[in-house]
Amino acid sequence: MRQAPGFFRMHLGHFEVTALLDGTHPFPAAKLAVGARPGEIDGLLADEFLSSPFEGMINAFLINLDGRLVLIDTGAGDLYGKEGGGLVSALIASGYSPAQIEDVYITHLHEDHAGGLLKDGKMVFPKANIHVSAADFDFWTNNANKDQVGQLLQPFFPAIQKVLKPYIDAGRLQPFSANAALAPGLTARAATGHTPGHSFFLLQDGGQSMLFWGDTVHMAAVQFPRPDIAIEYDWKVPEAVSARKEILEEAAAKGWWIAGAHISFPGIGHVSKLPHGAYQWVPANYTLNR
Structure with missing residues (x-):
């Protein structure tokens, strides 16, 4: 089934932000959830x-920083088969091309965030510098770390090393340190737990803020009302849960825009706080006033 082209555009201050849909895939929430009571996942989804x-999203985001095009994550590329790989089509439909991208910032080195760096063995973004956290780069490019993850994540090591290699060989891979200033208006924030170097990117301009929070939430129907429920993809569950609770509290208190990789497209909205430690997702109102 075909839908309209997978992009959604808005402004944050005078920066243009475009959400891009790479694809969707069946997400077995009941199977992958960690820390839920029996039957709870089915109840929350219902x-x-x-x-x-349920149909999970793979979202990425393009930022036009005064003419400098910056991409946040790349989708899954070829690594999820027919369930991913739509980012380039969405990018072109939105009026841009991969060759125009100057910087790619990866929230973390999982297949559905970095896989789109490569297509048919070739660099998708030939002119871009690729920025990944030093902690994630060191972890996923060292096969000695495989014993720190379960069988679900072990195939990520060769997959990530493959998509990074052409950029490393071309001298375009640039690791960044925790909480680094990346570009005018864009700052990294360490959010360790889901991966060793899982990072947020905070965009600020004109008194507004948007947080690109990567994999803070995989199951919106579950993890907003129950932030203490984790998933099997988390590297360290307690740290991932702590990072989620802290950023939900801060985002709700400060009224930030949120851009989420796995929230129903376009994955942009706000977080509001509810009683008893629960939160609610408030999706962006659709706009034609870019």
């Missing part, structure tokens, strides 16, 4: 007229 598996 509250939003969903069931497990």
Whole structure:
């Protein structure tokens, strides 16, 4: 089934932000959830007229920083088969091309965030510098770390090394340190837990803020009302849960825009706080006033 082209555009201050849909895939929430009570996942999904598996998003985001094009994550590329790889089409439909991208910032080195760096063995973004956290780069490019993850994540090591190699060989891979200033208006924030170097990117301009939070939330229907529920993809569950709770509190208190990789497209909205440690996702109102 075809939909309209997978992009959504808005402004943050005078910066242009475009959400790009790479694809969707069946997400087996009941199977992958960690820390839920028996039957709880099915109940929370049913509250939003969903069931497990539900259709999970793979979102990426383009920022026009005064003419400098910056991409946040790349989608899955070829690594998820027909369930990913739509980012380039969405990018072109939005009026841009891969050759125009000057910087790619990766929230973390999982397949559905970095896989789109490569297509048919070739660099998708031939002119771009690729920025990844030093902690994630050191972890996923060292096969000695495989014993720190379960069988679900072990195939990520060769996959990530493959998509990074052409950029490393071309001298275009640039690791960044925790909480580094990246570009005018764009700052990294360490959010360790989901991976060793999982990072947020905070964009600020004109008194507004947007947080690109990577994999803070995989299951919106579950993890907003129950932020203490984790998933099997988390490297260290307690740290991932702590990072999620802290940023939910801060985002709700400060009224930030949020851009989420796995929230129903376009994955842009706000977080509001509810009683008893729960939160609610408030999606962006659709706009034609870019």
